[in-house]
Amino acid sequence: MVKLNLHFSGGLELLFGNQKEYSVDVPHEPPSELKVGQLLVWTRDHLLTERPELFMKDKTVRPGILVLVNDVDWELSGTLDSELVDGDNVVFISTLHGG
Amino acid sequence: MPITCSSCGVEKAALRRPKTGDKLCKVCFFAAFEQEVHEAILTNNLFTAGDRVAVGASGGKDSTVLAYVLSLLNQRHSYGLDLVLLSVDEGISGYRDDSLETVKRNEQQYGIPLTIVSYQQLYGWSMDQIVKQIGTRNNCTFCGVFRRQALDRGAFLVKANKVATGHNADDIAETVLLNLIRGDLPRLGRCAGISTGEDGDLPRVKPFKYTYEKEIVMYAHFKKLDYFSTECIYAPYATRGFAREFIKDLETVRPSAIADLVRAAEEFRIGPDNAEQLAQPKTCQRCGYLSSQDVCKACLLLEGLNTGNPRLGFIMLANIEGNVFKLLSL
Incomplete structure (x- = not known):
């Protein structure tokens, strides 16, 4: 298990039961680290309540959704291959909503 | 392994800028973001000292960041602007009510006075009443047409001589693409302009014309700015169409595509034959x-x-x- 704090905002929370914060235990077998790509699939299958196509496209997030791991842009940590450990914070922000 | 900021070389990088690929820490990112908006304002002479500028404020990310940054730059560089927040209340209960609460907080947070004009007041119809009458098929058309004019009417009401809106580079790239697909040459030539109606009573300016949506959202996130992002109850999830989707796909493959689309439209010239159609x-x-x-x-x-x-x-x-x-x- 990997303990993570997930945060959904920018309208994305609407797809997650209108709940912004989740503390979760994500099943994972060592020795390899849990990767964000795996987290996405688990999140879609266990937390998402509606319209999965608005969260994921193919194996990644829908373009226009920003991901930050410990408040750092996931493009700096390897996007889908970013590794996660106990206590990490993962933030998902949709940019696709009106402004 | 944390990556070091490519600008200061000291702090931990917090994001990769889509436009430049630079890996910057929060502080260097704020500075670069603000400086670019400042340069867009200066280079294009968007404002003159003494202007009374109505900032179109929806409570959403773009207009919230715009109000914050304009207020900051106005002080930092002594623009001499008289800024006011202008919000349009379409009369959509459960949607606009909440976003107007955000704008009211922004009024306090940024110290910019707020005026709200409603469809009810301007047209005698709220969107809730319109939907009751016509259903939810063409209601977005009414809302869109009314909103554009409502901002002008509101601006006259608050005696502003300019309107600033939060349209960003992604918005403009999307409009460029749509105008191209529609074959709308006059609009294609015009839509990438950073200001419109310069000769009229109420020019409109877009200080975020070169600013990527990703950076606006990152800026709001890192600065913990208070913005609102719930879908309109009459068009949930439908605010953006295929063009937006396509642009976001392009950005994933080649981040400069958004800036390039905007530049393509800037370079677009209407020949004399078509100019008459304007x-x-x-x-x-x-x-x-x-x-x-x-x-x-x-x-x-x-x-x-x-x-x-x-x-x-x-x-x-x-x-x-x-x-x-x-x-x-x-």
Whole structure:
């Protein structure tokens, strides 16, 4: 298990039961680290309540959704291959909503 | 392994800038973001000291960041602007109510006075009433037409001489693409302008024309700015169409594509044959506000509503705008 704090905002929370914060235990077998790509699939299958196509496209997030791991842009940590450990914070922000 | 900021070389990088690929820490990112908006304002002479600028404020990310940054730059660089927040209340209960609360907090947070104008007050109809009358098929058309004019009317009301909106580079790239697909040459040539109506009473400026949406959202996130992001109850999840989706896909493959699309439209020139087709700005015979036709779209739609035949206004509008309009309303 990997303990993570997930945060959904920018309208994305609407797809997650209108709940912004989740503390979760994500099943994972060592020795390899849990990767964000795996987290996405688990999140879609266990937390998402509606319209999965608005969260994921193919194996990644829908373009226009920003991901930050410990408040750092996931493009700096390897996007889908970013590794996660106990206590990490993962933030998902949709940019696709009106402004 | 944390990556070091490519600008200061000290702090941990917090994001990769889509436009440049630079890996910056929060502080260097804020500085670069603000400086670029400042340069866009200076280079294009968007403002003159003494201007009273109405900032179109929806409570959403773009307008919230715009109000914050304009207020900051106005102080930092002594622009001498008199800033006011201007919000339009479409009268959509459960949606606009909440976002207006955000704008009211922004008024306090940024110390910029707020004025709210409502559809009810301007047109005699709220969106809730319009939807009751016409259903949810063409309601977005009414809302869009009314909103554009409402901002102008509100700006006159607060005696502003300029309107600033939060349109960003992604928005403009999307409009460029749509105008290209529609074959709308006059709009294609015009839509990438950083300001419109410079010769009229109320120019509109877009200080975020070169600013990527990703950076606006990152800026709001890192600065913990208070913005609102719930979907309109009448068009949930439908605010952006295929063009937006396509642009976001392009950005994933090649982040400079957004800036390139904007530049492509800037370079676009209308030949003399087509120049004649450009509608000369007129004023509406009924309400006196700016219109490309003798009677403005808002008045056409209102006539339909007020005569109990809402289809009428919509059909008249469709006739003016051609098939493209019908396509969009599907």
